[in-house]
Amino acid sequence: MNFYQQLGFLVFGSRLRRLSETFLNDVNKVYKSHKIAFDASWFPVFYILSQKQEASIKEISEEVNVSHSAISQLISNLQQKGLIKSTVSKKDARHKVITFTAKGEKLLHKIQPVWTALETAMEEIAGSSAESKKLLNALTSMEKRIHQKSLFERIERVIES
Structure with missing residues (x-):
């Protein structure tokens, strides 16, 4: 048993970060x-636009549960690269929406096979044990509980009691 495994939940965030960095590095290598x-960090915006064709910054922010300003920065970066553009919504002229440019559409078609391969590879990794198969449900459960009451609040309650 290694250092991180011995410490259990005390280093849970560190283990998740290490695992995430490993995944993202490998995907970027592909x-x-x-x-x-x-870049793998662009995935949420590309995926949402691949499903919806257009979305506002607010919609993207809410869907991926990331701050409006973080999504705005990502959108600006992708606009500078010529991959997406901001246009007036066809449904409501008072709102702006994000859509792919022709260059962005072309890139989307190149990356979709990688997404398919990634999903297959991750299912292979998770399928190797019964515990791994339960991982996504466990993460969802933890995310819901943290959304109900933050880790900060829970730690403070224990310290103050």
Whole structure:
């Protein structure tokens, strides 16, 4: 048993971060090895637009549960790269929506096979044990509980009691 496994929940966030960094680094290696100019951090915006064709910054922010300003920065970066654009909504002229440019659409078609391969590879990793198969449900449960009451609030309650 290694250091992180011995400490259990005390280092849970660190283990998740390490695992996330490993996944993102490997996915970015795949993009690079296939000469696809894409970064895994762009995934949420690309995926949402691939499903909806257009979305406001607010919609994207709410869907991925990331701050409006963080999504705005990501959108600005993608606009500078010529991958997405901001246009007036066809449904409501008072609102702006984000859509793909032709360059963004072309990139989307290049990355979709990587997404399919990624999903297959992750299912293979998770399918290797009964515990792994339960992981997504456990994460969802933890996310819901943290949304109800933050880790900060829970720690403070224990310290103050």
